[in-house]
Amino acid sequence: MGHLNQRNIIIGVCGGIAAYKSAELVRLLQKQGANVRVVMTDGAQAFITPLTLQALSGNPVHIELLDTEAERGMGHIELARWADAIVIAPATADILAKLANGDADNLLTTLVLATAAPVFVAPAMNQQMWAQAATQENCDTLRRRNFLFIGPDAGEQACGDVGAGRMSEPADVVQTLNAHFPSRALEGLHIVITAGPTREAIDPVRFIGNHSSGKMGFSLARAAIDAGASVTLVAGPVHLDTPEGVTRINVDSARQMLSACENACSQADIFIACAAVADYRPVTVADHKLKKQGTSGLTIELTQNPDIVATIGQAFPNLYTVGFAAETQNVLEHAREKRTRKQLDLIIANDVGNNAVFGQDHNSVTIIGSELELHLPEASKLQVARTCVEALAKEYRRTH
Ligand code: C5P
Numbered sequence: 001m002g003h004l005n006q007r008n009i010i011i012g013v014c015g016g017i018a019a020y021k022s023a024e025l026v027r028l029l030q031k032q033g034a035n036v037r038v039v040m041t042d043g044a045q046a047f048i049t050p051l052t053l054q055a056l057s058g059n060p061v062h063i064e065l066l067d068t069e070a071e072r073g074m075g076h077i078e079l080a081r082w083a084d085a086i087v088i089a090p091a092t093a094d095i096l097a098k099l100a101n102g103d104a105d106n107l108l109t110t111l112v113l114a115t116a117a118p119v120f121v122a123p124a125m126n127q128q129m130w131a132q133a134a135t136q137e138n139c140d141t142l143r144r145r146n147f148l149f150i151g152p153d154a155g156e157q158a159c160g161d162v163g164a165g166r167m168s169e170p171a172d173v174v175q176t177l178n179a180h181f182p183s184r185a186l187e188g189l190h191i192v193i194t195a196g197p198t199r200e201a202i203d204p205v206r207f208i209g210n211h212s213s214g215k216m217g218f219s220l221a222r223a224a225i226d227a228g229a230s231v232t233l234v235a236g237p238v239h240l241d242t243p244e245g246v247t248r249i250n251v252d253s254a255r256q257m258l259s260a261c262e263n264a265c266s267q268a269d270i271f272i273a274c275a276a277v278a279d280y281r282p283v284t285v286a287d288h289k290l291k292k293q294g295t296s297g298l299t300i301e302l303t304q305n306p307d308i309v310a311t312i313g314q315a316f317p318n319l320y321t322v323g324f325a326a327e328t329q330n331v332l333e334h335a336r337e338k339r340t341r342k343q344l345d346l347i348i349a350n351d352v353g354n355n356a357v358f359g360q361d362h363n364s365v366t367i368i369g370s371e372l373e374l375h376l377p378e379a380s381k382l383q384v385a386r387t388c389v390e391a392l393a394k395e396y397r398r399t400h
Contacts, residue, residue, distance in 0.1 A: 283301045332368070361381055364377055
């Protein structure tokens, strides 16, 4: 399933010779499964007819701001709310100036003010017009306001000049949009993710814990939600905000984490064990704070915690299970062995030597499956999580 499938995209077409490229852009977006609505300025209609764009988008073209007929159907506020993105292509020097000025003098400028969706602009104009300080300052203003620029390209221009100002090719515009929207690869699936450390109580004020920040698990939750999954995040004690749309269950100890996972997994399709679970816990938890006793040491007897991912995998044989292997040496070898021993579908291996991962924002991992070994270069944990989710979705769909 493509990233643009079922995305609502408004293409704003302005008056420039590159308007002919808008037809191809609309066609490519249609092919990707996007719902496309076209808004044309008056100038655009001198270059391309509304009929062409109506035929290609499969929807009536929107032109007038104050058109009683149009307002009865999808009025400008509804249209602004409907959009997942507005893409102005071609964007003339005039529309860039109007947008920088915050004008609302036609349907397109009004939509841009009225939308909460990201606005992309693909400038197209003569190279001298593009180079003008006025245009460049307008673009700087728009960039500061989070408008997203695509191009322009440099080369031969319709007017005979050579330089920067050609509208980016439609395929490049589509590629930029694709990269902006996460795919819906996990649509319809329920995923349970564990994250963070566990705390194993010694007495009412002390515990055995570890340095896990939970960032990787939370990033995976966010990436999975963005990919269309419904997500239950079973989180140990961490200081992180819950990604929007995620159901979070807070736990402390490994046994609490296991019990929360057992409940959540009865409804799940995929289980990702990202938590750094304490392997051992004290055999007994003191009722009262332990007192220092003389000068002798203190021995705490430990017992093994249940292995959550292995236990869940056995309890729910149809569940697709993914584990992590944080290793300091022979990373891949240990990870492969762990995948087999814990009977996981996938394992994600990372090198945690030199404190390179715990609490950091970046990570580099290798995803290992029965027929897969995919190394992801270092990137932000969210980016790594998005790529892991893509690979996981592909593997899951291949085997289910
Ligand atoms: O055995 P090790 O701790 O290296 O295995 C790591 C993987 O197993 C991780 O996916 C971790 O979340 C999971 N694990 C678990 N329960 C434990 C220990 C580890 O689910 N008690």
